[in-house]
Amino acid sequence: xxxxxxxxxxxxxxxxxxxxxxxxxxxxxxxxxxxxxxxxxxxxxxxxxxxxxxxxxxxxxxxxxxxxxxxxxxxxxxxxxxxxxxxxxxxxxxxxxxxxxxxxxxxxxxxxxxxxxxxxxxxxxxxxxxxxxxxxxxxxxxxxxxxxxxxxxxxxxxxxxxxxxxxxxxxxxxxxxxxxxxxxxxxxxxxxxxxxxxxxxxxxxxxxxxxxxxxxxxxxxxxxxxxxxxxxxxxxxxxxxxxxxxxxxxxxxxxxxxxxxxxxxxxxxxxx
Numbered sequence: 001x002x003x004x005x006x007x008x009x010x011x012x013x014x015x016x017x018x019x020x021x022x023x024x025x026x027x028x029x030x031x032x033x034x035x036x037x038x039x040x041x042x043x044x045x046x047x048x049x050x051x052x053x054x055x056x057x058x059x060x061x062x063x064x065x066x067x068x069x070x071x072x073x074x075x076x077x078x079x080x081x082x083x084x085x086x087x088x089x090x091x092x093x094x095x096x097x098x099x100x101x102x103x104x105x106x107x108x109x110x111x112x113x114x115x116x117x118x119x120x121x122x123x124x125x126x127x128x129x130x131x132x133x134x135x136x137x138x139x140x141x142x143x144x145x146x147x148x149x150x151x152x153x154x155x156x157x158x159x160x161x162x163x164x165x166x167x168x169x170x171x172x173x174x175x176x177x178x179x180x181x182x183x184x185x186x187x188x189x190x191x192x193x194x195x196x197x198x199x200x201x202x203x204x205x206x207x208x209x210x211x212x213x214x215x216x217x218x219x220x221x222x223x224x225x226x227x228x229x230x231x232x233x234x235x236x237x238x239x240x241x242x243x244x245x246x247x248x249x250x251x252x253x254x255x256x257x258x259x260x261x262x263x264x265x266x267x268x269x270x271x272x
Contacts, residue, residue, distance in 0.1 A: 038244035046198045048212045063137035067115040073097050077109075078137040079121075083129040103128065114138070146217050148175035149260040150225035150239060151182035166217040168200060172225070181228050188224040189215065190243060192253050197243055222253065224260055238263060 063078045071077075073095050081087040086102055093099060097110030104124045109117055114136050125132035144166045149155045153176030160166045160174075168189065172178065185203040190196075204210040217223070226239045239260055246256040 038240060038248075041197070041240070041244055041247065044196050044247050046196050048198060048200060048215050051198060051215065052194065063139060065114075065135065066138050067113065067118075069114050069138060071109050071112055071114065071117060073110050075110075076139050078139075080135040080137065081121075081125070081132065083125065083132040087125075087134075144217065144219045146171055146219075146221045146223060147257045148172060148223045148225070149257055150223075150263075151179045151227050152225050153177055153179050155261050167214055168217060168223065169202070169205075169214050171217055171223060175223075178225060183226045183228045186226040188226060188239065188243060189217065190222040190224060190246065190253075190256065191218065192220050192222070192246075193218070195247055197247065220253070222257055 071093060073093050075093045076090065077093065077099075078090050079087055079101075087104075091099055093109050097108060098106045099109050100106050104121070107117075107120060107124065112120070118134050118136050121134040121136070122132055125134065144160045145157055146160075146166060147157050148171060152172060156175050158166075158171050158174045160171070168187065172187075178184065184206070185201045187200040187202055189198040189200060191198060198215065200213045200215060201210065202213055205213045224239050224243065229238075242251070242256055242259045245251045245259075246253065251259065
């Protein structure tokens with residue numbers, strides 16, 4: 001289920017802010033000091049507006065041939081017909097098991113194997129075309145798997161069926177919501193396929209309605225919810241050190257996830 005931003009924040013923010021006191025300090029990312037300390041981050045930190053478009057819509061499945069698969073009501077199909085482009089389309093088999101196509105009328109699909117249904121289509125098309133070629137493709141079953149680590153209640157890998165849009169906010173909810181030390185203004189989405197890190201500000205989503213910060217995740221992403229830190233104790237969140245090690249090639253993805261999961265509690269300035 002994908003929640004609208006206003007519903008997501010009503011669920012998320014109270015838990016994130018509970019126990020943080022009357023003043024919530026949210027240090028923002030300062031590019032100059034971080035880039036000076038971590039040279040590999042120069043040019044590697046993107047805003048949501050700078051994300052390159054994917055080569056394929058993440059919600060769009062890959063289509064594959066499976067001739068021996070038995071069809072049933074509810075199955076999604078992709079028909080390819082070179083002889084009659086009007087028949088090339090995506091469709092879903094309705095509950096009665098029959099599909100309707102231009103000029104071909106109603107054809108039984110449910111209960112037949114893919115190759116048998118392809119043969120039926122060729123026979124029907126033979127009335128209009130000589131030796132028509134038809135392919136019936138099925139969606140490849142796969143999931144989007146994202147690791148969520150850092151200041152969440154359950155550091156875990158979240159799996160979502162590819163047809164459900166994996167928005168950042170929904171994935172964080174599936175990881176048990178923010179912990180009380182989460183820095184909502186500094187969510188890091190490490191994208192291994194690009195060797196980049198996307199800096200998302202979900203605090204701005206609440207205060208300014210910046211819906212562009214709620215990005216669509218891709219398979220293999222690592223969501224790092226950084227900690228609220230005291231600038232008098234540490235000049236930046238410790239997660240940046242591990243992200244820098246990953247982007248510079250000193251550790252792999254598994255080591256990045258494990259390293260952030262095993263970070264000790266954040267240091268605190270001793271009381272006066």
